[in-house]
Amino acid sequence: MRGTDLLARAVVRLRDAGVPDPGRDARRLLAHVLKVPPGRLTLFLPEPVAPDLGMAFDALVNRRAAREPVSHLTGRRAFYGRDFLVTPDVLDPRPETETLIEAALAEPFASVLDLGTGTGCILLTLLAERPQAYGTGIDLSEAALNVAFWNRNALRLEARAELLQGNWCVPLDPDMRYDLIVSNPPYIAASEMAGLAPEVRDHEPLLALTDEEDGLSAYRAIADQAPGHLEPGGRLIVEIGATQAEAVSALFERAGLARIATIADLDGRDRVVVAHRDAEKR
Numbered sequence: 001m002r003g004t005d006l007l008a009r010a011v012v013r014l015r016d017a018g019v020p021d022p023g024r025d026a027r028r029l030l031a032h033v034l035k036v037p038p039g040r041l042t043l044f045l046p047e048p049v050a051p052d053l054g055m056a057f058d059a060l061v062n063r064r065a066a067r068e069p070v071s072h073l074t075g076r077r078a079f080y081g082r083d084f085l086v087t088p089d090v091l092d093p094r095p096e097t098e099t100l101i102e103a104a105l106a107e108p109f110a111s112v113l114d115l116g117t118g119t120g121c122i123l124l125t126l127l128a129e130r131p132q133a134y135g136t137g138i139d140l141s142e143a144a145l146n147v148a149f150w151n152r153n154a155l156r157l158e159a160r161a162e163l164l165q166g167n168w169c170v171p172l173d174p175d176m177r178y179d180l181i182v183s184n185p186p187y188i189a190a191s192e193m194a195g196l197a198p199e200v201r202d203h204e205p206l207l208a209l210t211d212e213e214d215g216l217s218a219y220r221a222i223a224d225q226a227p228g229h230l231e232p233g234g235r236l237i238v239e240i241g242a243t244q245a246e247a248v249s250a251l252f253e254r255a256g257l258a259r260i261a262t263i264a265d266l267d268g269r270d271r272v273v274v275a276h277r278d279a280e281k282r
Contacts, residue, residue, distance in 0.1 A: 185218030
């Protein structure tokens, strides 16, 4: 069969399964199987596709129809212009998180700590964008750290990115300080889990999604531990759920942080809270 025929059949299959954007996903999967850049797939569609490749494509389409994320099928996800290895052990990098990246890059920093690093996409992107900076990523999950190690090495950031296993700031030396601390912690409340898309609810790690309580447990831990690891004048930047800005800001204010602000994403939803440690605070 030609690529156009395979693609058309796949779109119908995915549409019938309720996949939100069947055309986009079918094209991404076919480009992956054919090993061509997605932007150049159109050039290859009129050509016949080898039967073994057609079978491989159909198998991926069936898995996508079962609502397995595309990133788990291709093993990659683009984030801020770079490709990152993704497995079911880590949260899938999302475009909304690029709001945090932009906020972090808005001011200079020489050192960065990423709490709950997952794929490492936040830490590694910030270090790639700031070649003089160094940083540390911490994650409780050994499996997630293995993914972060792979991504770090693929980006050749071994010399500037340290990866540690542990719970929030616990693995750090008590005297360690950073100009910037960032985190995209689990913020989905237990009551919200049932309403998530099946790609998220059924395929992404529970530990990275929810505290299985009110969605604020991680922010309480970060507010308790992170200020002591900030340099005077340093920043704490976290991603939040759309309704959490007021609660998270209050936690950071009670922790002694100042100049707290909320930043919306491109869809106009509250996405990031930024707080500062005053220069005179010890």
